Amino acid sequence: MTDTRYERSDFQSDQEVRWCPGCGDYTILAAVQNFLASLDVDKEDHVFISGIGCASRFPYYVNTYGMHSIHGRAPAIATGVATANPDLTVWVVTGDGDALSIGGNHLIHAMRRNVNVKVLLFNNQIYGLTKGQYSPTSELGKRTKTSPMGSVDQPFNPVSLAIASEATFVARTIDMDRNHTTEMLQAAYEHNGAALIEIYQNCNVFNDKAFAQLTGREERDANRINLVPGRPIVFGANNEFAVILDTGGARVVATADVAAAAIHVHDPANPDPSAAFALSRLSHGPYGPTPVGVFRDVDRPSYEAMVKQQLVDAQAQKGPGDLSRLVRSVGTWTVD
Amino acid sequence: MTKETLEAPVREKRDRLVLRFAGDSGDGMQLTGNRFTNASAVIGNDLATFPDFPSEIRAPAGTLAGVSSFQVQIADWDILTPGDAPDILIAMNPAALKSNIDDLDPGGLLLVNGDAFVDRNLEKAGYTSNPLEDGSLDGYRTMVAPMEELTKLAVADTGVKGRATLRSKNFFALGLVSWIFNRPTQPVIDWVNDKFGPDSVIAKANIASLMAGYNFGITTEEFQHLYDIEPAKLDPGEYTNITGNQALAWGLIAGAQAANLPISYASYPITPASSILEELARHKNFGVRTLQVEDEIAAVGVAVGASFAGHLGMTGTSGPGLALKSETISLAFQVELPMVIIDVQRAGPSTGMPTKTEQADLLLAMYGRHGEAPLPIVAPATPAEAFSIAVEACRIAVTYMTPVIVLSDGYIANSSEPWRLPDLDELPAISHPFATADDSEFLPYSRDPETLARPWAIPGTAGLEHRIGGLEHADLTGNVSHDPLNHEHMTWLRAAKLDRIAAGIAPLEIDGPESGDLLVLGWGSTFAAIRAGTRNARREGYSVAHGHLRHIHPFAPNLATVFAGYEKVLVPELNSGQLAMMLRAKYLVDVISYPKIQGLPFKATEIRQKVIDTITGTGDSEAGQ
Ligand SMILES: Cc1ncc(C[n+]2csc(CCOP(=O)(O)OP(=O)(O)O)c2C)c(N)n1
Numbered sequence: 001m002t003d004t005r006y007e008r009s010d011f012q013s014d015q016e017v018r019w020c021p022g023c024g025d026y027t028i029l030a031a032v033q034n035f036l037a038s039l040d041v042d043k044e045d046h047v048f049i050s051g052i053g054c055a056s057r058f059p060y061y062v063n064t065y066g067m068h069s070i071h072g073r074a075p076a077i078a079t080g081v082a083t084a085n086p087d088l089t090v091w092v093v094t095g096d097g098d099a100l101s102i103g104g105n106h107l108i109h110a111m112r113r114n115v116n117v118k119v120l121l122f123n124n125q126i127y128g129l130t131k132g133q134y135s136p137t138s139e140l141g142k143r144t145k146t147s148p149m150g151s152v153d154q155p156f157n158p159v160s161l162a163i164a165s166e167a168t169f170v171a172r173t174i175d176m177d178r179n180h181t182t183e184m185l186q187a188a189y190e191h192n193g194a195a196l197i198e199i200y201q202n203c204n205v206f207n208d209k210a211f212a213q214l215t216g217r218e219e220r221d222a223n224r225i226n227l228v229p230g231r232p233i234v235f236g237a238n239n240e241f242a243v244i245l246d247t248g249g250a251r252v253v254a255t256a257d258v259a260a261a262a263i264h265v266h267d268p269a270n271p272d273p274s275a276a277f278a279l280s281r282l283s284h285g286p287y288g289p290t291p292v293g294v295f296r297d298v299d300r301p302s303y304e305a306m307v308k309q310q311l312v313d314a315q316a317q318k319g320p321g322d323l324s325r326l327v328r329s330v331g332t333w334t335v336d
Numbered sequence: 337m338t339k340e341t342l343e344a345p346v347r348e349k350r351d352r353l354v355l356r357f358a359g360d361s362g363d364g365m366q367l368t369g370n371r372f373t374n375a376s377a378v379i380g381n382d383l384a385t386f387p388d389f390p391s392e393i394r395a396p397a398g399t400l401a402g403v404s405s406f407q408v409q410i411a412d413w414d415i416l417t418p419g420d421a422p423d424i425l426i427a428m429n430p431a432a433l434k435s436n437i438d439d440l441d442p443g444g445l446l447l448v449n450g451d452a453f454v455d456r457n458l459e460k461a462g463y464t465s466n467p468l469e470d471g472s473l474d475g476y477r478t479m480v481a482p483m484e485e486l487t488k489l490a491v492a493d494t495g496v497k498g499r500a501t502l503r504s505k506n507f508f509a510l511g512l513v514s515w516i517f518n519r520p521t522q523p524v525i526d527w528v529n530d531k532f533g534p535d536s537v538i539a540k541a542n543i544a545s546l547m548a549g550y551n552f553g554i555t556t557e558e559f560q561h562l563y564d565i566e567p568a569k570l571d572p573g574e575y576t577n578i579t580g581n582q583a584l585a586w587g588l589i590a591g592a593q594a595a596n597l598p599i600s601y602a603s604y605p606i607t608p609a610s611s612i613l614e615e616l617a618r619h620k621n622f623g624v625r626t627l628q629v630e631d632e633i634a635a636v637g638v639a640v641g642a643s644f645a646g647h648l649g650m651t652g653t654s655g656p657g658l659a660l661k662s663e664t665i666s667l668a669f670q671v672e673l674p675m676v677i678i679d680v681q682r683a684g685p686s687t688g689m690p691t692k693t694e695q696a697d698l699l700l701a702m703y704g705r706h707g708e709a710p711l712p713i714v715a716p717a718t719p720a721e722a723f724s725i726a727v728e729a730c731r732i733a734v735t736y737m738t739p740v741i742v743l744s745d746g747y748i749a750n751s752s753e754p755w756r757l758p759d760l761d762e763l764p765a766i767s768h769p770f771a772t773a774d775d776s777e778f779l780p781y782s783r784d785p786e787t788l789a790r791p792w793a794i795p796g797t798a799g800l801e802h803r804i805g806g807l808e809h810a811d812l813t814g815n816v817s818h819d820p821l822n823h824e825h826m827t828w829l830r831a832a833k834l835d836r837i838a839a840g841i842a843p844l845e846i847d848g849p850e851s852g853d854l855l856v857l858g859w860g861s862t863f864a865a866i867r868a869g870t871r872n873a874r875r876e877g878y879s880v881a882h883g884h885l886r887h888i889h890p891f892a893p894n895l896a897t898v899f900a901g902y903e904k905v906l907v908p909e910l911n912s913g914q915l916a917m918m919l920r921a922k923y924l925v926d927v928i929s930y931p932k933i934q935g936l937p938f939k940a941t942e943i944r945q946k947v948i949d950t951i952t953g954t955g956d957s958e959a960g961q
């Protein structure tokens with residue numbers, strides 16, 4: 001990185017960071033602070049809005065404007081901030097319970113409206129703050145305090161959900177991979193409109209090693225599929241696996257078994273979300289071959305830009321608001 | 337019908353008249369009533385309206401459930417209410433007749449669309465014989481017009497076809513009524529042309545029907561008894577006719593403008609609050625952002641976010657939505673951001689009777705939050721007053737950095753009355769506490785010593801970066817704190833804003849003697865009925881006064897002194913006695929509750945009777961409800 005105006009320390013608040021030692025949240029915080037320092041954006045123009053949960057403590061630790069709000073509502077509150085002042089860079093920090101359980105409705109609507117907010121969804125597949133209950137991304141059969149016999153709830157796939165919610169930008173990354181996280185932050189920042197990054201985040205207290213298949217030395221090569229725009233999707237220590245799209249879905253095949261031309265070339269900018277959706281279905285949770293990277297990145301006017309444009313158009317058509325004309329607009333009469 | 341030249345019609349002068357238009361909800365009775373009202377406003381009558389309609393958009397046609405009505409009182413003096421009972425009933429079908437005839441005074445004028453009284457409709461309304469023929473209407477001055485047949489003839493040349501030919505029969509009725517009550521037809525014609533386009537088939541058909549009705553009146557013998565109502569002697573000034581929701585919407589615009597703040601109004605449609613969102617959405621040229629969002633929780637969330645970003649965040653709803661917003665309102669209270677929350681109350685609980693009025697959300701507004709979260713509450717007394725109450729809500733929200741609840745109701749929302757336009761230049765300027773950076777450390781929870789407002793530091797301002805949140809925080813710094821004494825201190829500090837607000841509100845004014853046998857204390861839409869009822873009783877010699885609260889929380893500071901002047905205090909409310917409970921708790925005054933929970937407003941006669949009973953100790957008024 002070349003000369004920048006800021007250091008990471010400019011984005012560190014004076015509050016003691018209080019996550020459990022070893023929590024994945026620390027790495028994400030460092031990645032975000034470093035990323036913010038790398039941008040040529042005035043510090044005061046960033047706003048972090050969070051809900052409730054371990055992840056949602058995030059804004060207290062970032063020295064920008066911020067609001068630690070209430071459980072699940074951050075996307076709605078961020079919509080209010082972004083619409084009021086489109087010049088701000090608005091971030092939402094949320095957990096899997098916050099975003100997908102109590103706040104599921106707000107999340108999908110923020111996505112479909114394409115509000116220019118960057119949603120960092122810290123998915124640890126557990127309720128951390130409330131001490132270890134199963135979450136809407138916990139795997140089927142998960143045993144927790146509230147599911148002693150195993151969870152019977154089918155989990156969400158957050159990437160599939162976001163794509164189905166008309167999101168214009170959807171990505172996935174992993175807390176331990178700082179460089180990849182930064183790349184995803186950069187891509188989300190550059191995207192105009194709603195962006196969701198699912199970040200696999202290790203909760204070493206209540207759900208340790210949930211992402212081992214993607215992070216463990218032994219397993220990761222065989223399981224981590226890097227999505228790179230414009231490139232055929234191959235993975236494995238020696239690129240021995242490939243992804244093809246046929247019969248309406250995506251499949252993993254041995255690279256040797258297919259013609260090079262049959263391998264799917266990743267195109268996140270494809271207006272048709274079908275391929276991105278198919279890729280998101282390669283895994284359901286971080287088990288077996290699982291794509292990370294940008295699934296979808298398409299252009300659509302942002303919500304607040306359209307809201308603002310309507311104000312401009314209304315003024316052009318009717319002139320600036322005139323209260324004394326307004327109160328006379330349905331006809332008046334005079335009593336002497 | 338006679339074609340010969342008629343003698344000059346009889347003209348009877350009246351000082352006031354109450355008309356009720358009733359028909360099927362598909363018959364356009366609200367429109368008819370509104371146009372009649374408008375024409376009356378134009379000629380300078382005072383008026384008050386009461387629309388009453390079913391909650392189903394299309395209840396089965398011709399049934400009692402589908403009857404929609406619109407009552408208006410017109411007068412040559414300053415009336416307050418839409419009248420207790422109609423003097424004239426216009427019934428477009430048997431169901432409308434059946435569900436309204438009991439309210440018509442004996443000797444009242446009944447105007448009926450005779451064509452609708454066929455077997456099928458009579459049966460649907462539950463009549464076993466035709467009331468137009470069986471003598472059951474003998475006590476009334478009944479006039480039957482073949483409105484459908486004449487409408488069909490009238491529109492024959494306009495190009496409407498098929499079933500649409502009968503659509504304009506309400507305009508026929510309106511034309512006929514315009515003749516009988518000497519209203520000009522031109523305002524209706526102008527409105528129709530404006531609404532539908534002068535060349536449209538529908539405008540032509542409506543105007544043709546209107547004039548056919550009017551001319552039918554001119555040429556028909558039985559309609560030669562006309563009524564005149566002189567213009568009212570209202571205070572001099574410029575007037576417009578306005579509904580409560582319209583006044584609220586305009587008041588919000590005015591209030592935000594006085595504070596020099598843009599509006600972000602987020603809402604989720606719900607009767608009877610939707611028309612505020614609809615009205616504001618039409619005024620984007622004022623810089624008003626309207627967001628129709630996914631639910632009420634999102635709506636109030638958007639408002640919080642917008643206020644954080646330096647807008648005046650607002651949201652409007654009815655009771656079910658206020659319940660949903662509760663958690664977020666506590667957040668707004670905790671982070672001390674300004675916000676205006678409107679609850680247009682309707683009859684509950686749950687979906688209740690969504691198109692009927694009630695005042696039963698008072699305690700929800702007062703106490704319906706977790707934790708200690710006292711909020712200011714204001715309530716308009718009349719439709720027009722909703723304007724100044726909305727401005728007042730903006731003033732309190734911004735001056736004291738707090739969410740404010742406005743309690744309106746379905747009656748105020750939909751009713752209209754003449755509004756004397758205020759001098760807009762005299763609206764109070766509202767100064768907002770936007771913080772600016774200086775060399776000292778920024779303390780997001782420092783306070784203005786007078787108002788206790790904290791500084792409003794909006795994102796984008798360099799040097800004031802800070803975090804706010806729902807977690808309890810230390811005084812001044814706003815840093816998260818679980819210190820027990822700090823929590824107690826902050827709780828009292830937040831509550832103390834209410835005392836500061838109280839110090840800034842006008843004393844309660846009393847209509848009537850300052851001491852005497854009885855004070856009737858009301859709030860919200862019961863104003864007109866209480867004012868008329870108490871004045872009537874006073875004219876009969878009873879010692880009664882009326883006070884009406886606009887500020888429900890905090891109360892006007894002189895309230896305790898006011899109570900001291902009266903032997904008894906009567907509190908009429910459209911709920912089971914919620915204000916009465918608050919007054920008892922706060923002032924230890926043994927108020928007498930007068931509840932009404934029928935989805936209907938009080939009538940002036942009910943109040944008058946209750947006043948007399950309470951003073952004389954008769955009736956069941958002391959029974960304790
Ligand atoms: C209305 C409401 N319901 C429940 C809670 C309790 N609660 C706080 S955080 C949380 C779950 C957090 O899980 P997640 O969003 O995954 O965040 P994590 O702690 O795992 O980062 C719950 C249930 C609350 N604060 N508010």
Ligand code: SF4
Nearest residue numbers: 020023054128203204
């Ligand atoms: S509980 Fe889990 S998610 Fe929460 S701070 Fe501890 S390790 Fe992190």
Ligand SMILES: [Mg+2]
Nearest residue numbers: 095096124126
């Ligand atoms: Mg979690």
